[in-house]
Amino acid sequence: MQGVNYLMAYLILSFFITLIIFFLIAAIKYLKSPKTISVNPELKEKYKHISHRGASGEHPENTMLAFSMAVAKYNTDVLEMDVHSTKDGEIVVIHDKTLERTTNGKGRIREHTYEEIKKLDAGYWFKDKEKNDYPYRGKGLKIPRLIDVFETFPDLRFNIEVKQKNPPIEKKVIKIIKEKGLKNRIILGSALVSVSKKLKISAPDIASFCHKWDVILFYILHKLHLGYFYCPIHQALQPSATTKVFVVAQPSMIKTIHKKGMLFHAWVINDEKRMEELIEIGVDAIMTDYPGRLSNVLEKLNMR
Numbered sequence: 001m002q003g004v005n006y007l008m009a010y011l012i013l014s015f016f017i018t019l020i021i022f023f024l025i026a027a028i029k030y031l032k033s034p035k036t037i038s039v040n041p042e043l044k045e046k047y048k049h050i051s052h053r054g055a056s057g058e059h060p061e062n063t064m065l066a067f068s069m070a071v072a073k074y075n076t077d078v079l080e081m082d083v084h085s086t087k088d089g090e091i092v093v094i095h096d097k098t099l100e101r102t103t104n105g106k107g108r109i110r111e112h113t114y115e116e117i118k119k120l121d122a123g124y125w126f127k128d129k130e131k132n133d134y135p136y137r138g139k140g141l142k143i144p145r146l147i148d149v150f151e152t153f154p155d156l157r158f159n160i161e162v163k164q165k166n167p168p169i170e171k172k173v174i175k176i177i178k179e180k181g182l183k184n185r186i187i188l189g190s191a192l193v194s195v196s197k198k199l200k201i202s203a204p205d206i207a208s209f210c211h212k213w214d215v216i217l218f219y220i221l222h223k224l225h226l227g228y229f230y231c232p233i234h235q236a237l238q239p240s241a242t243t244k245v246f247v248v249a250q251p252s253m254i255k256t257i258h259k260k261g262m263l264f265h266a267w268v269i270n271d272e273k274r275m276e277e278l279i280e281i282g283v284d285a286i287m288t289d290y291p292g293r294l295s296n297v298l299e300k301l302n303m304r
Contacts, residue, residue: 010027020043035228035231036232037233038261039207042157043184044284046078046157048284048298049076049077049294049295050267050287051288052287054081055068055070055290059123060102060126061123063144064141064142067081071156074260074294075304078157078159079153080158080287081161082160082161082162082163083160083164084164085110087113091145091146092114093143093145101125102124102126103125104124104125115215117122121137122142123136124136144174154180157185158185158186159287160188160189160192165195168198170195170198174188177206187207187236188207191211192211208236209265214234218230219239222253227256230256232260237260237262249266250281251281254282264282264284265287270290272296275293275294275302276297276300
């Protein structure tokens with residue numbers, strides 16, 4: 001039994017040593033890259049209040065209604081949204097790659113034309129938990145196109161996640177952004193590593209947020225007191241403030257991110273007390289499903 005315990009200890013130790021060596025190599029790989037990065041001042045000043053998929057806690061997510069309420073009622077700085085492409089190449093705003101969760105349609109978005117997509121009810125499954133009913137069914141809510149959102153809110157800022165990997169849509173999204181003259185008012189990115197890289201290569205002049213593995217790399221380097229070696233290529237770190245595995249939103253981590261010239265955006269935070277705590281430790285912005293709650297907190301702290 002003692003031999004088994006020694007073997008387990010050896011395997012665990014070997015795993016952690018290998019992990020440390022891996023991230024050290026990754027850090028050294030980036031030594032010749034810039035140690036800091038610059039962010040457009042407009043994104044620093046106007047990126048405090050981010051509405052996640054619009055006012056999605058109160059209205060059907062990623063719809064014009066959810067976006068309009070976040071803007072008109074809660075004066076949000078930023079609309080966060082997700083994009084996919086239809087079969088005929090229209091870039092539409094929806095989180096899932098399939099239609100079932102939020103609409104009365106079925107199947108993958110990329111398997112439907114825009115003419116088919118725009119006939120669907122985008123408020124079909126939004127449930128009022130208190131009344132236990134579906135108040136937006138048949139109210140005319142549709143899946144919007146990205147260009148429709150831009151044209152409806154021409155003076156706003158946007159946080160856009162590209163969800164689709166195949167077929168690739170990075171260049172189409174970038175084209176729409178640049179045609180509308182919005183490249184300085186957008187943070188663009190993807191949790192998917194390959195998509196994130198393509199976006200950065202195709203549009204190095206548009207601010208971006210880190211993909212998921214970049215967040216993990218930063219976290220491990222910081223915990224090993226090797227944050228100096230983290231070399232950013234993205235302007236914003238947008239982690240979940242608390243994951244199932246580790247807590248990213250800590251004062252020392254935010255300080256390190258700021259030294260790198262980056263912004264720290266915490267998501268998705270719906271509790272007002274937690275919002276206050278995060279603001280107090282220095283996060284640059286908060287992303288929430290309930291923009292009214294965030295507005296309350298910002299007003300309470302005299303930040304509005």
